[in-house]
Amino acid sequence: MNEVRNMDSITITLKAMPVNESFARSLIAAYASRENPTINVISDIKTAISEAVTNAIIHGYNGDQEQDIYIKASIKEKVLRVSVSDRGTGIPNIIEAMNDFYTTRPSEERSGLGFTIMGSFMDTLEVNSNLGEGTTITMTKKLA
Amino acid sequence: MDNFKLYKGKLTIALSGELDHATAPPLRNEIDILLNKESYGQVIFDMSDLRFMDSTGVGLILGRYKLLKNKNKLLLIKSPQDAVDKVLRVSGIYSIIPRI
């Protein structure tokens, strides 16, 4: 318990509104900047957060802006750990969803690259999802 | 989108600011109006003032690429900043849309 309490962490809840995509990525970038990461590391984090939040809005909640997105971030030994959660639809087949170019929304000019980008821009990517319950994306990135 | 210029059959469209799911719809609309209205042989997306782009931007670019391909017109990408360039590289876009 002590360990958890002393950990440097933040938690925020945001409405699933598109305007919060840029807010969320800027916020996590600002939080990570305390370890003086390079501009490239900050850019990578921003892009990955944008992907996860956008997926929660579009796929998780199907555009219902009244729903909540939960973001948690912590820094331990110069490693950022960030999770983005929704309590939306969930993903039926995670392995399939994570394939390059796999999308369930080709008609909306989606190209199925969100997970590809999260996976290559961050050091680790973990996806937990249950149908009808929601999805949590957890990513880590070394800051220095 | 801030501006565009047409010179010797080249339609250059300057993208600026941040391109994501929140900003893409009006931009897509503006670009498509231009693409339908002007006459040109090739289109250049000048990305020098684009600070941020994610997969939504990739979708927008690929969508315009398909539109133009159907009209037998060429699409080119010009001067992306590092962060945007990385997204384009990881997406494999440069194998179909040349960077100049």
Ligand SMILES: Nc1ncnc2c1ncn2[C@@H]1O[C@H](COP(=O)(O)OP(=O)(O)OP(=O)(O)O)[C@@H](O)[C@H]1O
């Ligand atoms: N939070 C989520 N809730 C439910 N389904 C999701 C969620 N995130 C992703 N998915 C599913 O996984 C698929 C792949 O996601 P990914 O981000 O890679 O591609 P995309 O969002 O479809 O397209 P792009 O990100 O390139 O615009 C989505 O099409 C969707 O079916």
Ligand SMILES: [Mg+2]
């Ligand atoms: Mg996506």
